[in-house]
Amino acid sequence: MDIKTLISANPFEKTQEEKERILLPLIKNSLLNNFNNEFVSAYYKKIGFDLRKINFLEDIPFIHASCFKNFDLATVEKDKIIRVLTSSSTTGQSPSRVPLDKETALRQTIALKSVLSNYLGKKRIPMLVFDFEKSNAESESLTARGAGIRGFANFASETYYLIDEKEGSFILNKPLLLRANKEYADKEIFLFGFTYLLWEVLTKENGPGELSFKKMKIFHGGGWKKLESKKVSKAIFNEKISGYFGCPSSQIYDFYGMVEQSGLVFIDCEQGFKHVPLFADLITRDFYTLQSITKREGLVNIINLIPSSYPGQSIITDDKAIIFGVDDCKCGRKGKYFEFTSRVINQEVRGCGDTMPNIK
Numbered sequence: 548m549d550i551k552t553l554i555s556a557n558p559f560e561k562t563q564e565e566k567e568r569i570l571l572p573l574i575k576n577s578l579l580n581n582f583n584n585e586f587v588s589a590y591y592k593k594i595g596f597d598l599r600k601i602n603f604l605e606d607i608p609f610i611h612a613s614c615f616k617n618f619d620l621a622t623v624e625k626d627k628i629i630r631v632l633t634s635s636s637t638t639g640q641s642p643s644r645v646p647l648d649k650e651t652a653l654r655q656t657i658a659l660k661s662v663l664s665n666y667l668g669k670k671r672i673p674m675l676v677f678d679f680e681k682s683n684a685e686s687e688s689l690t691a692r693g694a695g696i697r698g699f700a701n702f703a704s705e706t707y708y709l710i711d712e713k714e715g716s717f718i719l720n721k722p723l724l725l726r727a728n729k730e731y732a733d734k735e736i737f738l739f740g741f742t743y744l745l746w747e748v749l750t751k752e753n754g755p756g757e758l759s760f761k762k763m764k765i766f767h768g769g770g771w772k773k774l775e776s777k778k779v780s781k782a783i784f785n786e787k788i789s790g791y792f793g794c795p796s797s798q799i800y801d802f803y804g805m806v807e808q809s810g811l812v813f814i815d816c817e818q819g820f821k822h823v824p825l826f827a828d829l830i831t832r833d834f835y836t837l838q839s840i841t842k843r844e845g846l847v848n849i850i851n852l853i854p855s856s857y858p859g860q861s862i863i864t865d866d867k868a869i870i871f872g873v874d875d876c877k878c879g880r881k882g883k884y885f886e887f888t889s890r891v892i893n894q895e896v897r898g899c900g901d902t903m904p905n906i907k
Contacts (some may be wrong), residue, residue: 548563548574550826555656558824559880561664563873566825566882567604573852574860575601581858583622586591586614604828604850605839614806615643623648623856630768634691634806645807648856655810658853659698662812662824665880666800667702667764673731675724676704676750677740677767679717681709691769691806692741698741698810699766712746719748728758735762738792742801743770746784749791759793766814768802772890803887807862813885816878820871823883826852831870831885832863841870844888865890 548556548569561569575598581587587610596608614620621628627648634643646657682693700706709728711718727736745767765788774784781801789796803821804812811823813829823829831845832838847866851859867888876884 550577550654551657552827553852554654555661556825557665558661558826559822561825562881567828568749569851570826570828570850571604574604574607574850575732577852577855577860578607580622580710580855581860585859586618586621587620587622594756605830607847607850607861609863610790610858611849612805612862612864614641615645615807615857618643619644619646620857621646622858630709632691632694632806643806644843645809646856647809650855651853651857653857656698656701656854658810658826659812659822660701661826663699663702664700665778666766666814666858667737670704671704673734674700674706674734675727675736675738675763676700676706676708677710677738677745678708681712691804691809694806695741695768695804696735696739699737702737710744717744718754718866723828725757728760730796731763732759733761736760737764737766741769742767742784742848743773745788746774746779749787752791758791761794763792763794763798765792765794765799766802767799768804768812775889779902783787799848803866805849805862805864808849808851811849811851815882816876816884818876818878818883818884820886821874822875822878822880825882829868829870829883829885831868837863844869847887892907 550573553569553573576596582591590610591608600886601607605635615634623646628646629649629652629773630647632645633646648701676696678696682690682696683858707723709720709724710756711720785796785799788799800815802812802814811824811827816822828850830839830848831841832848833840833845837846844867846863847868848861848863850861854860867890868885869888870883873883874881
């Protein structure tokens with residue numbers, strides 16, 4: 548099975564054992580391209596990287612996500628880079644910069660489509676974007692928020708941007724929201740937004756008082772770190788958001804993604820767990836030994852087949868998670884299922900929805 552076939556396939560139909568057997572040789576072959584980058588090549592030589600000794604996905608040498616802040620990690624010639632994705636960053640911190648060539652950008656689109664189709668189906672439906680249109684402006688450099696909007700927009704038959712920007716503040720366009728509700732109250736529609744932005748804007752709203760999007764599905768992610776400091780749990784968030792839009796809380800899906808792994812998203816299932824698609828893997832590692840562990844909290848190491856223009860095959864993060872099981876989630880999806888828990892203490896708070904203009 549080649550890469551394009553793999554990322555196009557049903558992402559949750561094969562067992563973990565079947566997936567690893569297919570994924571390992573493809574990942575190993577893609578690692579060879581990383582020697583084109585002087586920094587990665589030097590790192591591989593320093594750790595004694597030997598492709599012949601990689602027998603399992605957990606053996607793949609990882610790089611830390613922060614490396615994308617400090618180094619140019621492109622593994623292709625500059626004239627092949629069509630876009631650079633940038634992360635959000637706190638004051639004084641450099642953003643991550645992730646170079647994309649045409650192949651990587653195409654794979655990201657196909658991979659995201661395969662995962663979202665599992666939740667949205669294959670037909671295009673209207674999309675509400677809880678952001679302002681400028682976030683998705685055409686540019687050689689694209690933020691994580693813009694990349695998210697653009698990715699989900701591939702499923703939209705038409706798009707409505709619900710936020711206006713005025714004097715550096717975000718303001719909800721209530722008339723547009725009411726018009727959309729009038730037209731789609733009993734029809735399929737989905738909303739995409741960032742967790743922190745949804746919460747900050749809607750908690751300042753009393754609500755139009757007549758919203759009832761009965762078939763709406765809401766996808767949100769980014770900014771949980773700030774909400775945790777405000778003691779906002781997922782249950783509290785879901786209750787507030789479902790009450791505002793008039794949709795069941797079971798149709799609200801939290802997702803996790805990172806700019807260094809665009810195209811790869813982990814979305815809540817009906818049981819409240821996140822699942823790993825066929826073209827990727829997630830390994831939790833012990834905080835002290837960095838050995839692979841399961842069923843207890845560890846550092847998140849993401850394995851990903853998508854990248855061809857940067858060394859994103861194995862990235863370790865400052866996020867923590869617990870893998871609860873493999874192949875036996877009650878939702879029916881195969882592979883590993885897990886739950887993100889928090890971020891490593893004393894690390895920089897950074898997320899797709901954390902950095903934005905003042906919200907009023």
